Amino acid sequence: MAELSCDLMDIGQAAAGCEEQFAGIGNQIYVAYPEDLKAPPTYDESKAAFSSGAFTFKASKGAWKFRIKKQSGQISSTGNEGAKGYNVQLMFTIDKDVENAAHVLRILKNRGDAIFFAENPSGGYYVVYDPTFGTEVNNNYDSGTTPDSDSGHAVTVTSNPNRYSLTTWDGTLTIKSGLG
Numbered sequence: 001m002a003e004l005s006c007d008l009m010d011i012g013q014a015a016a017g018c019e020e021q022f023a024g025i026g027n028q029i030y031v032a033y034p035e036d037l038k039a040p041p042t043y044d045e046s047k048a049a050f051s052s053g054a055f056t057f058k059a060s061k062g063a064w065k066f067r068i069k070k071q072s073g074q075i076s077s078t079g080n081e082g083a084k085g086y087n088v089q090l091m092f093t094i095d096k097d098v099e100n101a102a103h104v105l106r107i108l109k110n111r112g113d114a115i116f117f118a119e120n121p122s123g124g125y126y127v128v129y130d131p132t133f134g135t136e137v138n139n140n141y142d143s144g145t146t147p148d149s150d151s152g153h154a155v156t157v158t159s160n161p162n163r164y165s166l167t168t169w170d171g172t173l174t175i176k177s178g179l180g
Contacts, residue, residue: 025121028119032062032115053171055173069152073118088166098153116135135158136157141154
């Protein structure tokens with residue numbers, strides 16, 4: 001009987017060995033500037049992923065780490081009607097108590113282009129960025145109405161158009177520093 005339920009789980013979860021599947025993204029977001037890379041990132045043409053050496057940083061450069069509220073991170077994408085590509089959005093909330101969050105988010109919004117990495121629970125990263133079209137950052141702040149409100153800095157990162165609906169990267173990310 002256990003073998004039958006395992007087979008059913010494999011079908012339902014598309015996982016070998018009945019491993020549990022996790023949804024969502026981790027509670028860390030990493031942000032890097034495209035000009036800090038040694039070369040523009042390239043896609044692995046055989047899959048919806050960046051090549052393993054795509055994000056190699058110049059000396060003393062790297063990605064900044066943001067700790068986000070648990071279960072606040074989400075990536076969604078929709079196909080562009082009548083056009084090629086996808087509109088990919090990364091949404092997350094940074095807690096109101098994170099020092100300098102408002103200042104850093106203003107810099108990112110005014111820059112108009114950054115690379116965002118979200119931890120993939122299965123390993124590696126989801127990447128919200130397109131080397132040709134870049135990204136756009138928007139955020140707002142909500143103080144909440146009660147102590148248990150979901151208060152903080154709500155951030156939406158948009159990459160439109162993007163070549164793929166979800167892009168991954170299995171490389172090793174160079175971390176420069178962290179916020180939160």
